[in-house]
Amino acid sequence: MPARPDILDYLRTRRSVGMAFLKEPGPSAAELEQILTVGTRVPDHGKLTPWRLVVIAGEARAQVGEKLAEIAQRRHPEYNEASLDVERKRFLPAPVTIMVISKAGHDPKVPEWEQFLSAGNVAFNLQHAAFAMGYAAVWNSRWYSMDSEAGAMLGARYGERIVAFVSIGTPTAVIEDRPRPLLGDVVTYWQG
Numbered sequence: 001m002p003a004r005p006d007i008l009d010y011l012r013t014r015r016s017v018g019m020a021f022l023k024e025p026g027p028s029a030a031e032l033e034q035i036l037t038v039g040t041r042v043p044d045h046g047k048l049t050p051w052r053l054v055v056i057a058g059e060a061r062a063q064v065g066e067k068l069a070e071i072a073q074r075r076h077p078e079y080n081e082a083s084l085d086v087e088r089k090r091f092l093p094a095p096v097t098i099m100v101i102s103k104a105g106h107d108p109k110v111p112e113w114e115q116f117l118s119a120g121n122v123a124f125n126l127q128h129a130a131f132a133m134g135y136a137a138v139w140n141s142r143w144y145s146m147d148s149e150a151g152a153m154l155g156a157r158y159g160e161r162i163v164a165f166v167s168i169g170t171p172t173a174v175i176e177d178r179p180r181p182l183l184g185d186v187v188t189y190w191q192g
């Protein structure tokens with residue numbers, strides 16, 4: 001396999017760009033299809049495809065936000081308009097958000113947690129694909145990935161779990177890198 005210093009350079013310098021720093025334009029329909037294709041090309045023990053994706057784009061972003069605000073209001077009657085507005089606008093900054101849903105379940109050979117890991121790979125691979133096409137992306141979970149009513153509204157079926165919202169767009173700012181773990185703190189060599 002030939003060396004690919006460009007890929008190494010990308011991996012060395014890549015970093016997420018938060019939702020607040022994403023804007024139009026987002027990927028075209030053809031680009032999005034490519035991002036989805038690359039994103040779903042991941043390690044998957046047993047070839048179970050234990051995940052699926054839901055795209056939130058265009059007008060759906062505001063519609064989902066409206067429903068999130070309704071649920072948030074029921075959860076928090078004390079919320080004022082400003083707080084509800086935060087929920088309404090959750091998906092607006094990024095042109096497109098891809099929700100990664102885990103379908104992990106019992107399998108005689110593949111533990112459930114390995115199936116979850118495969119879904120995590122999808123989330124990160126979607127980010128890689130977006131970056132490789134010149135966009136920026138971020139992986140969020142937020143309260144609504146852990147709320148059963150919000151999950152059902154977003155499209156998660158019984159027994160499924162939302163793993164990620166990968167939001168993609170054009171960055172409005174250059175984001176400084178964050179501190180990275182020191183290898184000495186996280187790597188040891190097995191010595192018996």
Ligand SMILES: Cc1cc2nc3c(=O)[nH]c(=O)nc-3n(C[C@H](O)[C@H](O)[C@H](O)COP(=O)(O)O)c2cc1C
Nearest residue numbers: 014015016017018138139140141142143163164178
């Ligand atoms: C599973 C998971 C869930 C996350 N959920 C959130 C979130 O809800 N809100 C948030 O601000 N960041 C969240 N993050 C962190 C962002 O993705 C963050 O931008 C990222 O860790 C930055 O790492 P990077 O600079 O290496 O790209 C989450 C990360 C992971 C892995």
